[in-house]
Amino acid sequence: MVHSEVLDAAFAALADPTRRSVLVRLGDGPATVTELAEPAGMSVTGMAKHVRVLEDAGLVTTEKVGRTRQCRLGTERLDDAMSWIGFYQRLWDRRLDGLDAFLLLQKGTTS
Template identity: 50%
Template sequence: MDQYTENLDAIFQSLADPTRRAVIARLGKGPASVTDLAKPFEMALPSFMKHVRQLEGSGLIRTQKHGRVRTCIIEENKFAMVDAWLKEQRTLWEARLDRLDAFAMKTMKESTK
């Protein structure tokens, strides 16, 4: 498996969890401390930190520690990678659907002759 595929696998695995998606959605508004990010969730801070580590490990976020406060920041370049992959998939499937549509139209015209 190449590095590109491994990166995408890690990103999609991270995004598969609703808690991590909520964290990403919140970080889309700007940096936040781990404590602030954890507030909406009914889990202990060590459990929440597992989600933060997963997101950081996949490269979707990075953290910075200032004194006792750990701040999370979204890494936009990883989302550009996902966007590029989705565009490739969209192009591929649109072409397939166009061919299927052409085949169906041709078959329908032939059957009405």
């Protein structure tokens, strides 16, 4: 199972709509912090703070290229979050399948 600190950082980063939109944008390819800030109507400094949270959570990687900071998706932490979600999805699927079987059995005994 994934460590809770890793999940806490990932889910905290994903809780903000600006950071989620950054991830959507980076899904189209790398972008500079300036390119990310413009459509959000945000200062470069403000966007850099959002990028830092995503980077600390392992959701984004950055690299200094000349005078700019290039951002890319980092998949490792999303894989961790998806693994955690998948575990609970399978758990609930099994429970709901059991409930479905029970209800069908009950329906069959009352007919």
